[in-house]
Structure formats: C-alpha cells, structure tokens
Amino acid sequence: MQIFHRSTNTISRATIYGAVFLVSALLWALLELQRSPYITYAKVVRPQPVPFSHQHHVGGLGIDCRYCHTSVEKSSFAGIPPTKTCMNCHSQIWTGAPLLEPVRESFRTGKSLVWTRVNDLPDFVYFDHSIHVNKGVGCNTCHGPVDQMPLMFNYASLQMEWCLDCHRAPEKNLRPRDQVFNMRYEQPSSDKPVVLDGKVYTDQLSLGSDLVKKYKLRTVTDITSCSTCHR
C-alpha cells in the first residue's frame, strides 16, 4: 500500500537539494555578516566628544601626521595628542567656538578628553606602528584617505585576513620611507613614475620588490609566523 503520494518524491528531492543551498546560504550570510561593517565598524563613524575633522586639519591645513601622533616612529602606539597639542593653536584661533568647549574645559580642569577608539585591534594582537612606518608602509595604506575624512572612521576591516593580505605580499604596498606620511602619494604608474636612488619605477611590483631588499624585510614565512603578532 502506498502511504505517500508520488509527488512527495519530488518534494523530498527538492527539499534535500534545496537544503544544501539553504545551509550554504546561511553560512554565507553569517560569514558576510562577520565581515560586514556591523561587526568590523569599517567606515562607520564613531561618536566623539569633539567632531574633529582630519579633512580640515590634514587636507586643508596640511598638518603632518606626526604633529599629533608623536610616537608613531618610536613606539608601538602612535599616540593620541594631549589637550595641550590642541590648545597650541586653539588658544589663539577659534578661542570662543562652542564646538571646542570640551577641549578648553579639559585644559582648564586638567581632566582628559575621553575619545572613542577608532582603530581598535583585538587584545591578543600586538601591532607596532614604528616598525611598519620604518619599513615603508604608508599611513594611508591602512588608515585610508584620512585627509578626506571629515569625521574619523576605520578604513579597513582590521581582520586577520586583511593583515595577512599584506604580510603575504608586502611588495604590493611598500613605498619609499620619505613618502610614508604623504597623504597624496600614488603608487608608481607610467604616468606618475616614482624615482628611488636614481632609478625610475613605473610599476608597484618592481618598486616593492626592490624596497623589500632595501629595507631588509624579513621573509614572508618570518612575518607570517604566529608570534609576529600574537604573544
């Protein structure tokens, strides 16, 4: 005796077949979610006590990164400027601007401004600014076009796969040391070649490979060892 109608065969096949897609789709969705700005905050502006504009200060006024981020060449931590740095100028200009009241208050009372950290790596990752800057990794390679950001956000996902993209092929991103803090630097092309030690480069890969040698980068196996970043 037949309990089920013949059509159930088709339905069950479709269900089983469909389930494969459904599960894959779910997994895909989870992975995408995990890489999405919802999780990584990439390109998401965070709330800050003062709406500080890098676009204005860097792009507009041309202040060097190191004026505020003083320890970027010496320490793992680039440094967040003390209130004093802001007041160097703002005790002279925009002295009455209401937007700057928290800064003046901090200077008056001696209580620190509490910013929200923008580029925040997980605590088990030990990143060092000084060595990256020293080996020819430009600020905007990771931080993006900061000079065009009215409000600060992290440009990259800061996930491990993103770190490894570069650690596995550092030549793709290196630039001469004197260009590290140049926000308008462009990778060499036949239109805009880059000159280094008298040699003219028109493509990034040949420049990058030469910089890897010049700056004595450790091998890719070395810099992809776990203990390079985790300890």
Added chain:
Amino acid sequence: MEEQNNKQHREEVCPGKKDKLDLQTARAQIAGTKGPEYWRSLEELAGSAEFQEMMHREFPKGASEWLDSVSRRGFLKLMGASLAMAGMTACTKQPLEPIVPYVRQPEAVIPGVPMFYATAFTLGGYASPILVESHLYRPTKIEGNAQHPASLGGTDVFAQASILGMYDPDRSQTIAYLGDVRTWGGFLEALRGPLNAQKAVQGAGIRILTRTVSSPALADQLRSVLKLYPQAKWHVYEPVNRDNVLEGAKMAFGQPVETQYKLENADVIVSLDADFLYAGFPGSTRYIRDFAQRRNPDAGNMNRLYVIESTMSSTGAKSDHRLPLRAVDIEIFARDLQRQWQSKGDVIAVEGPGSQATWALKHEYLEMVSSVAGDLKSHSGSSVIIVGDHQPPAVHALAHAINQTLGNVGKTVFYTDPVDANPVDQFDSLKDLVTDMRAGKVDMLFILGGNPAYDAPADLGFADALKNTNIPMRVHLGLYQDETAELCQWHVNEAHYLESWGDSRAYDGTVSIVQPLIAPLYGGKSAYELTALLAGQAEATGHEVVQGYWKKQHPGADFDAFWRKSLHDGWIDGTTFALKSVSLKSAAFTPSPVNDAKAIEINFRRDPCVYDGCFSNNGWLQELPKPMSKMTWDNPVLIGPAMATRMGLKSEDLVHLELNGKKVTAPIWIQAGHPDNSVTVFLGYGRKRAGRAGTGAGFDMYPLRGSSTPWFTSGVNITKAGGTYKLATTQGYQTMDTPEGSRPQVRSASLDEYRKEPGFAREEQSPAELTLYKPYPYDKELYAWGMAIDLNACVGCNNCMVACQSENNIAVVGKEQVVIGRHMHWLRVDAYYQGDRDNPKAYFQPVPCMQCENAPCEVVCPVGATVHSTEGLNDMVYNRCVGTRYCSNNCPYKVRRFNFLLFQDWETPQLKMMRNPDVTVRSRGVMEKCTYCIQRITQHRIDSERENRTIQDGELQTACQQSCPADAITFGNINDPNSRVSKLKAIPRNYGLLADLNTRPRTTYLAEIRNPNPELES
C-alpha cells in the same frame, strides 16, 4: 565540622594520593629493589604504586575531572546552552573602547615604551636595589639594578613578588578609628591633644615601636622625636632579627659590627647553618653571584662548600659535603673545629654532639671535623666560615675567632658598622615595652609597620598587653588591617614602598633612595610622614623629609645634580660603609646554655616564601614551591625519615606539638636530609587577618616560640593527633620518567670525573635526519633562539619562577587546585635527591619549555594552535586553542599548563593595572607555556630593525635570565657562534634533556660538577 568537611573534600579531590607511603614498606621495597639513582620524592625512591600511576598520567589524578559544586547534570545543562551559543561567538562584536590622552603629556613619556626607575626594596632593614618597569606610570615588573654592587642585576623572590603586594586588593584602604572610616584630618585632630599633654611630661608616655630601621632619614627623624620628648622611647622588634649576630660580634670584638663576605676570594666556604644562598640572608643576591662564579669547573678555580645545617636548605643542596646536625650541636661542631688549631699534640680531642645516644652520624661527624679543618688550614686567607643568623652568639664569636686565626679577615671577611640604625636586642626591646605597658607607663603607642600582635613571642604576651592595658592611644601604621590593627584604636593605612619616598641601606651600607613609582593607591601615609607628625612637622611629605635629610648631608649648590644622580643610579655615592678593623677580645667564649641534649629539638625558621608572615597575602609567594619540599600554601612540620619511622609517622599525619604548656596541631612532612631527633617549623602561617590568600593558610607556630629561645629549643613533645591533612606539594608532579624506568634528567660528576671524561653528560643523539618531520633550515635564519642553563650555578632560589609569573601574567590557582596539579607556573625548579635518605645529595633543575625543534606537541594539535616560528620558537596561539590538551599529553617535559578554570582575575581593577600589557591574559580552556619571553624578543627585534642593526648578544634577556642572581640562565642566538649561549652549548658538559627522543630541544643544560674533598670521598 567545617574542617572535617574540608578534609573530606580534599580527600575526594585527590583520591589517588589518599594513602601516603608507609615508610616501613618503603624501606622494605628499597631494600629489595634498586631504586632510581636520582629521585624527587620518597614515593619515587620506593617505587610506590601511587608514583607508578602518576607517571602514566598526563596530569595527576583529578586534574581533568569536574569536581566543583556544579553537578554533572547541571554542567550538561549549561553546556547545552553554551553549545547553542557557540556558533555565535565568532561574530562577537567588539565593544567601543575609550581612549584617554594626557592633558599635558610629560616630556619623557612615550606611550607604549616602558620606563625604568631605580629604587630599593627593604626587608629586615636591608635594601635590595631594584629597577621597576613602569608603563605610563603603572609599575608592572621588578628587575635587579645591574649597576649596583649588591644586586648586579639579580633580585630575590621577596623583592620580585613585592609588586603584587602593592596591588593587593586586600590592603588597608582607609584610616580607621575603632573600625570606622576616618580622615587624615580627623587623625591629626585626635592626635593634637594627647601629644600636647605629653609635652608637659617630656613625652614620658610615648612609645614608638618600629621594625628594623636602616633608613638614615627615618632614624634621624626618630632621634629628633626623642630630642623633643626626652622621656619617650623607641623600641625595635621584628620576629626575624639579627640579635644573635650582633651579640656574637659584641662577644668577639666588644662592639656590634656587621660582617660582610667576599666569596669571590674564597676557595673553601664553611656554612654553619647559614642559608646564605637564599633570600632573606643579608647580601644573598650578591653572594649567590660570587659563589656561582666560582663554581665554574671550566675556569679551573672551583670553590668547595661545606654545609653543616639543622634543616635541609638550598644552600645545603649546593654543598660538596653536607652534614645534618641538630641546631644545638652546631656550636659543639664549631668548638671542635676551633680545637683543631689549639691542640698541640697529634690526637685532638673531639667533644661531639651532646645527643650521643641518638648520634647516628658519628663517623661522618668526625670525618667532617677533620677534613673541614684540614681544608681550612691549607686555605688560610682564602677560606671563610659563615654562621646562620639563628645560631647563638657563641657560634658567631667562634666563627669570628676562626676566621681571624685563618687570616681571612681583610681577604674574604670584612667588618663594618651595623646596617641597623638602632642595633638593640630586639627581643629585650619588646620585653621592655610590654613591661612598661603593663606598668601603665604608656599613654601613646605608635606601631610603625609590623604586626607584633601576631608575631611576638608567646611568653611576652604582647597581644594581651595591647588589648587589656587600656593604653589611651594606640596607633598602628600598616599595609593591612591585621591582627595588630584590630587591637589598636587608630589604624593608618600605610603607603607601600612603591608608593612612597624613603631611603634604606644595602648590606654593604650603601644608601638607596626609595622613590615612588605611583601615587598612593589609597592615599596611604609612610612611616616618614607619621614620624614627621610626632616631630612637630604636621604637613611634611615623605619627599620633603627624605630630601631635607639629604640636603643636610650634602649641602651646597650642586645638591640638585647630586639628588638627580642618586635617584637615577639607585644609590648615593660615598655612603658605602668604610671597612673597620676590629680585634678579638678573646678566643674562648662562654658556651650557650643547653636544656636537655637528648630531647627532641624544635627549630623555628623564617619561611622561604612568606618570610615572617608579612607576605602571607601574596599569592605568588604562597603558591611558590619551597626550595626543598616543593610545598605550597602550607607550613608542615619537617621531620627526618629516620625519626618518622621510629615514631610511626607518615607525611600528612597530624601531630600535636607541645612545648612549655603551649600546643599546636599541624601535619608533618618527611624531609629527606633533616637531622634526626629534631623538627623544623616555619613561621608566618596561620594568620587570622591576612586577607583572601593568607588567612587560614597553614599553622601558626608563634605560640610555641619563646623570647629566650626564639630559634631552637629542645623538649618539644610530639604526639600523633590522628587524622591527616592534605598538603599541596608539587614535588613529584610533572615527572619526566617513563614506565620503562627513569632516565637521569639531572646529571652530575665530580671535578675529577669531569676532567677525565668531559662529555659524560651527553648521550647519543639520533641523527638529525632520522625524523618524520620535514626539517626546516633554522641555521639559515638570522636568529635561532636557544637557552643554556648552568646547573652548577643554579642555587634553587626560585627567583626565576616569580620573575616569570610577573612578566607573563601567570595566574595563581589556590591550594586545592595545586593539590590536583593545576598550578600554572611556566617555569618550575625541580629538586632531585640522590643517595641516602638521611643525608642525600640534592640538585636543582629549572625547567622552562624546551622549544624543541621537533616539537611533539605541534603535530598532535588538531587546530594548529601551537606551531613553529622560523626562529625556532614553539609558538602558542591562545586564540586558536580549543583546549584538547593533546599537546600537553604529548609533551615529554610536561611544561605545558592548562587553564582548567578561569584562574585569572578579570574583575579586580588593581590586578588589571598590575599586568604586563605586552602579554595576553589567558582565559579558561586555553593551554599556555613558556614562550622564551616572545614579547621581549619581538620588542628587541623591532628596535634593532628600526635602528638598522642586528640584536646584539646580551641585550635581549628573558625575564628568568634577567633577574637570576646566579647568572645561571643564558639566552641568545645560537646561529651566532660568538654568542655567549653558543659558547656555553659547545662546552662538553652541555646536554639536552631526553635528547634521545630526538626532540632537538633548544634549551640545554650544563651538567652539575661537584668539587668534593678527596679525603671525604673515599
């Protein structure tokens, strides 16, 4: 009732170890079979079933079981819920974090780059010069001050662990009056009236009680208080004091002098019960270095150490010849030794120990006397006799006389003024105070530091006097609201030495300025500030007091430069004591009174971990295995194997100790090498108000201690109390033996044997290609990190363990977890014994991760959480680890430690501040192990690359290496043939642990070479 439950719980916790080894059976077993050559515990020596079982297990029985109060069913329910959530954990969203800059950033500060400040840690009046690592003005790690002659870069366990003492959340946080919170202003107010009233009577009612003071500034302040109030008195008391040393010097020279030794000049060292290679002996850090440098068999001028001692100590373990002798008999030994010079004839009379009846070591005694005398005679001017602080004055005087006879003075022995600024007899001083208290002469009592209500000798009844004599104003200044604080109306919370200004003298008299690393966490006050109050300077800060004092000593325009230099260097130039020349009054001294030579002797010693009890609440020290017994969290009564057999006692049996009508019940521990007819107890345990770590740990031995016989006495009555008490010893855990038999992990030879066969320690190594692993060309890399540990230099002081714990944020797990083998130390110091149980030889072996090139742990990890770096390091990736523990199972060295529970404290804010920001804080379910201080390697690599150079040999040191007082640990690049570590590894006595397994360990050992007296060897 609760105790019973506890006991039962402990039994359940460790069912495998319920039956302690019965010595009778053990003896029978030993007689029947040939035991291992080297052994760690008596169980191992006898090959007991428990030991066999333990060997087969990765962790001791119980370590991997779920034993907490949650039932298995409840646990499964929880697990079900967490499994459902597990899929989501990868999507954890990081919370937004604040970032807080300075308002005005100090010029020298570079966030992310630590700074180091020189200061000094003081214990018993003696300063240990240290450097403190500070991250944004948060002290995190203590190192030795390499430029200071008293440290040379080394530290001791107490200094190393004192950083945890500062962050201790149980510290007293407020000023209190009868337990209620008060302010400093309120205290000043309350003090004013009574202090004014005292002016009229010249301070006749004022008593100040301090611990040993070596600080010139504080001593000066106290003297000015006495000038202001001529009738006031300054009493000094510390339970572990040097009364006998000063008294001995007075006996010999008529004045209290400090004795210093130059061990680098000594060919023969005789220790009469002096544990001079362990923390707490003044100058030990320097002595360890000097001793270890002369233990190098390859340099060719090896010294020889004789130790005659009353309890097994790490100094005894390092000796070439050791004689266990009851403390009371050591004086007789000293007299017999002296007689060897006085006698004219060939036959020299020997007095011998008083307890002849039970004198089993007669032959050894006679041999020892004659060979020590012989060796000393042939090394006149290059030998030294050192006496332990607890030996009676007569022994110290005898040693002075013999050192003088031998012409050692001026060569190996030097005399200076005492470091103690007020060298009075401290027991007498406290006795006088109690008498005055009882006589109602005291109106105001200031107890500046210390805890006399807990640690005063029982017969003085200090606590009782404090409680019941109605002194109108009792003020206690202390780090904790301890037993003494409870009995005082006023308690002022003291600032820790890392929070306050001060000064202090090292063993050679050199003054170090103590500078604060951080503002007082709880607004505490220092003894300087409180004393200033009494001297009439109401608002003087510690800084003003100390700087003001030194300004008087160094007037002139260059004071600022002088002050800055002193702070920077860590000591004040020109303050080292000038050497004194003293002459012997007589060479015959009145013998110390002896009670009953045949009765059982009891020894009171400072504890190797909690000292006199002042470090009771320090979890690092509580969990630090004591050098010889590897005991943690407790102070059992140590007893020799022969005596235990006679009395039918087993380790962990509870006994009653009765002395002068006082009774203490405590468990015993059989300690190989302990003299017969004598027991040793350690002070500092059984605290009632210590804090969460110290309260209730161990047994209070102070009630047995009398002020006239503070260090040893005879006549203690020992009876079995019935029942057992679980002790947490790590001895025998993490064994590297296999069921097939033991392989000697520690290897040793005599100097002669070594000269004949230098490569004795090496075993045949399998050829490098005989492996299934794909070989990696490590020799082509720029760096290949390796370590060499010189067993000959290692004195088992445990300093490396604490340094590692501090550097690498290692958790404290607590007694119950140690019992089941879950302690977390990345580095352990194994103690091995060899030979006779009653007088064994002993060896130390520090065991960090071997960083095997063919690491057995890596291939079994299913998630790739432990992998090799190109520099040959066996990396541990915590965030990948899922806690299968396969790696630990496969590790032949048993160096991997697993977070069975959430051992780290993630809540307490103080402890968060203490942690090294460069090292991950591990959570539950994660395996961890020694990383060769990867954070330091990475930092030095980055620094060197930034400066376009390679890492220089010696600039990069691991935490264990850096503070090792003996310089026993050498770390470096083995690809550089000129590095120190490469050179050490080329020495023939270098060997790898379990090298036959072809793991190719990067950590290797230099075998121990002893320099025995040929006369005694035969």
